Amino acid sequence: MIEIENLTVRFGGVTSLDGVTVTLESKLCGLIGPNGAGKTTFFNVLSGFVSPASGTITAFGTDLLKLAHYKRARWGLRRTFQTEQAIEGLSIFDNVAIVWENTNRGRSSRERDVLGAIEFVGLGVDPKSRVGTLGAHERRLVEMARAVVGSPRVVLLDEPAAGLPEEETKHLGSLIRRIPDETGALVILADHDMDLVSACCTTTMVLDFGQVVTVGPTAEVLRDERVVSAYLGATESA
Amino acid sequence: MPSWQDFEPFIVTGIAAGAVYAVSGVGMVVLYRTTGVLNLAFGAIGALGALICWSLINTVHAPDWLSYLVCIAVGGLVTLLYGMVIGPALAARDPLVKATATIGLALILLGAMSWIWSNNANARSLTLTSDTWTFRLGSVLVNWTQIIALIFAVVVAVGTGIFLRKTKLGTVMRALANDREISATLGVPVRRVEAAAWLGSGLISGVAGLILADQVALDATTLTFLVISALAATVIGRLRSLTLTFFGGIVIGLVDALGNPITSIAPYKDMTPFILAVAALLFLSRRGGAAARARRVA
Amino acid sequence: MADPGTTLQGRLASVLPRPHLDRHERGHVVAAVAVLVVSLLVLPSVLSLYWVDSLIQVAVYSVVALGLGLLVGRVGMFSLGQVAILAIGSWTAARLDYATTLPFPVILLIAGGVAGVFGVLVGLPALRLSGLDLALITLMLAGAVTIVLQNTNFPNGGHGFTGYTSSPFGNPPIRRPSIASTDPAYLRYAVIVALLMFLLVLWHLRSKPGRAWATIRQSEAAAMASGVNITLYKIWAFALASFITGVIGAVLAASATQLYITPFQTANSIELMAVVLMGGVFTVWGALIAALLLELLPSIFDIWNLSPFLLLILFGVGVIQVLSTAPTGIAGQLPKDLARLGRAIASLAARAGGGRNAAGPTPAGGPGPAIAVPEQDPVGTAP
Numbered sequence: 001m002i003e004i005e006n007l008t009v010r011f012g013g014v015t016s017l018d019g020v021t022v023t024l025e026s027k028l029c030g031l032i033g034p035n036g037a038g039k040t041t042f043f044n045v046l047s048g049f050v051s052p053a054s055g056t057i058t059a060f061g062t063d064l065l066k067l068a069h070y071k072r073a074r075w076g077l078r079r080t081f082q083t084e085q086a087i088e089g090l091s092i093f094d095n096v097a098i099v100w101e102n103t104n105r106g107r108s109s110r111e112r113d114v115l116g117a118i119e120f121v122g123l124g125v126d127p128k129s130r131v132g133t134l135g136a137h138e139r140r141l142v143e144m145a146r147a148v149v150g151s152p153r154v155v156l157l158d159e160p161a162a163g164l165p166e167e168e169t170k171h172l173g174s175l176i177r178r179i180p181d182e183t184g185a186l187v188i189l190a191d192h193d194m195d196l197v198s199a200c201c202t203t204t205m206v207l208d209f210g211q212v213v214t215v216g217p218t219a220e221v222l223r224d225e226r227v228v229s230a231y232l233g234a235t236e237s238a
Numbered sequence: 239m240p241s242w243q244d245f246e247p248f249i250v251t252g253i254a255a256g257a258v259y260a261v262s263g264v265g266m267v268v269l270y271r272t273t274g275v276l277n278l279a280f281g282a283i284g285a286l287g288a289l290i291c292w293s294l295i296n297t298v299h300a301p302d303w304l305s306y307l308v309c310i311a312v313g314g315l316v317t318l319l320y321g322m323v324i325g326p327a328l329a330a331r332d333p334l335v336k337a338t339a340t341i342g343l344a345l346i347l348l349g350a351m352s353w354i355w356s357n358n359a360n361a362r363s364l365t366l367t368s369d370t371w372t373f374r375l376g377s378v379l380v381n382w383t384q385i386i387a388l389i390f391a392v393v394v395a396v397g398t399g400i401f402l403r404k405t406k407l408g409t410v411m412r413a414l415a416n417d418r419e420i421s422a423t424l425g426v427p428v429r430r431v432e433a434a435a436w437l438g439s440g441l442i443s444g445v446a447g448l449i450l451a452d453q454v455a456l457d458a459t460t461l462t463f464l465v466i467s468a469l470a471a472t473v474i475g476r477l478r479s480l481t482l483t484f485f486g487g488i489v490i491g492l493v494d495a496l497g498n499p500i501t502s503i504a505p506y507k508d509m510t511p512f513i514l515a516v517a518a519l520l521f522l523s524r525r526g527g528a529a530a531r532a533r534r535v536a
Numbered sequence: 537m538a539d540p541g542t543t544l545q546g547r548l549a550s551v552l553p554r555p556h557l558d559r560h561e562r563g564h565v566v567a568a569v570a571v572l573v574v575s576l577l578v579l580p581s582v583l584s585l586y587w588v589d590s591l592i593q594v595a596v597y598s599v600v601a602l603g604l605g606l607l608v609g610r611v612g613m614f615s616l617g618q619v620a621i622l623a624i625g626s627w628t629a630a631r632l633d634y635a636t637t638l639p640f641p642v643i644l645l646i647a648g649g650v651a652g653v654f655g656v657l658v659g660l661p662a663l664r665l666s667g668l669d670l671a672l673i674t675l676m677l678a679g680a681v682t683i684v685l686q687n688t689n690f691p692n693g694g695h696g697f698t699g700y701t702s703s704p705f706g707n708p709p710i711r712r713p714s715i716a717s718t719d720p721a722y723l724r725y726a727v728i729v730a731l732l733m734f735l736l737v738l739w740h741l742r743s744k745p746g747r748a749w750a751t752i753r754q755s756e757a758a759a760m761a762s763g764v765n766i767t768l769y770k771i772w773a774f775a776l777a778s779f780i781t782g783v784i785g786a787v788l789a790a791s792a793t794q795l796y797i798t799p800f801q802t803a804n805s806i807e808l809m810a811v812v813l814m815g816g817v818f819t820v821w822g823a824l825i826a827a828l829l830l831e832l833l834p835s836i837f838d839i840w841n842l843s844p845f846l847l848l849i850l851f852g853v854g855v856i857q858v859l860s861t862a863p864t865g866i867a868g869q870l871p872k873d874l875a876r877l878g879r880a881i882a883s884l885a886a887r888a889g890g891g892r893n894a895a896g897p898t899p900a901g902g903p904g905p906a907i908a909v910p911e912q913d914p915v916g917t918a919p
Contacts, residue, residue, distance in 0.1 A: 349848030
């Protein structure tokens, strides 16, 4: 469970997040909102790339804001990026291993966990191949493997399906749905693809102009008038 | 601790030396602000001009004023040539890459100069006619070369500042430095504007070459690597402010000269530019670390 | 996590045993062993003292280039101060050589340690900076160090803190290890020390720090999200690069009978950067190529009666060429060129054989996975 209390982020004159207060209990939460609503800023505060002007974030009883950004990963925070950031010069195995070896707290075997994560996301490629040689979909899967390896507690997925055709999006969806059960992590999925969000997430929160418009069961939220009007004029997802 | 009289002559020489740093520094910042290129070959190009000037005067016996003009023209031409031939290939790259490429140019020029003007480097010197016009300031003998250097530095700093801010071409140059791609799509004649910037900076390097060759030494290696000390001035100006760069140069020259009478630190006074530059970089640099860079990605 | 079962075993077998090298890596190991055998067993006995001295310098500067290549290619930090670090290592070693009777290997380590500390001190302010600012601050610091050294001079057996005496007569040479007092023997010693430094770096590259550096280089955001402590690893890179440079500085010190400021000028830092870029910052072989360019080529030019200034022109052209068209440098470009040559020959042979398709496997070219070549800007500033 994540409790966010009065989170405010300002960049110069722009208030990117304005007093966001929300409690996320569902294991698979969606995060939607038009471009510029503050979704990525929200993730950035959670990841530690941005410091809030005020507010608190308590996840599973831990005050996240007290941890340095790289220590949050060790705590169990994982995230993917809008433009995928898999490391091209390294092999698939090494890409996932980095996360494991910088966040591992237990005694489990590195090879076992890493290969397990690669297997989990369904990457059928030789783990020793360099990520630089892979295609877009496979790179997204590498990022996903990095997000689920080890013992993640909170997984932030930032538009993981952006730029992917329908079939790969469906595969990603089924993958995302399995994460909470198999890792015990709480997943927050930010995306414009409403089909993906409604297929995966039980609860969804909506941001617009840095404020929470509503939060609740996904089906209801997607029908909510305020949400529809917030999206009026927004471009369709890829 | 030495007395005021001991310091007095060094104040003048300090400002004169500082003017030289200021000219080079301002010349480099001008180009950086318009093309994003920190031209580390600035000194080498000036040296080439000065050596050609020397050859014209001493082997062909050309008139002084003509040789000076040739030096300045050479500065402009070589810089322009580099800017038009190599510049575009690297235009979209990081400033660091562009600056490193100019290191390549500096090495090429240094090699060529050392090879062509090879023997008895010590025997060569350039004495500008303005050296002979002197006057007294207090107890110090000042020559007009030093005055010209100072005036030139001021004119370039102020003039470029006004040019960049007030004229149409200047504004366009600033836009270009900001974003070359967008400027191009907006119809800015990118190559022509860049050419103007390169040429302008090159002419400045020609003048700086003359002054430095006269004031310091007419030696290819010395003049080429003198740019490192001038860089200190540009660093103090944060590669942005012409005013700060100018004053940075003057201060470097002053502090360096004033160190002379203080015998305990005199041997180390050449460290002045570097220490000031490091201090400037550390205290004036405000950009955050990794987190700020990460934000630009996420 | 669900246990994938039998397929996991298969995967484990293919990934786990580190000593099992694939085709590429094996090629590199063979080449490295060949170089070592030749330089340890053949060259010292065969070559004249002139060339032996040259090769000692090659061994020294290959490690310096390795350090710089590590900083530039792996972490994306353009440090123009490595020659100053080398000077510090040499100075420390010379001082200890004269003033103490410590065994030479201990002096090597101390010199490395002192240089490492300096490297970290330089690294700390540099952490806030990147790109051009970083290059400039390292250049400025190098300039400052050079001036200090110009004034304190290098130890030559004198007394006092600086161990320098201005009297030009009767100064003993810098001490060498007793097992390697002759030049050919010292060449072997230098090669072995260089080898150890290379192995140290390779070990780093293939394990956790190497992976962290690769991540930092491409994306600091991804590094932070992976739990990598960027500050720590950047400092570690500075420390490692400076340590090996300091150690080899000690080797450099004893290779000369006396040290002067000449090879440690700031201008040499610039030349070093040029050859390191030309050699290739992404591979370990690039360091060796850089050293050959810097220390062997001048001797060759000398023999052929070519002006050493032509070398500067060559380096200048090389830098521009590398930056604009071949970011992987000679080490990266050469295998690709050779591969292309091989394919061209193969297709010619096939056509000569009459109408068959151009057969033959196309070698992928390029260095092996542990020192993989990123296809991107050699300047590793984060996007």
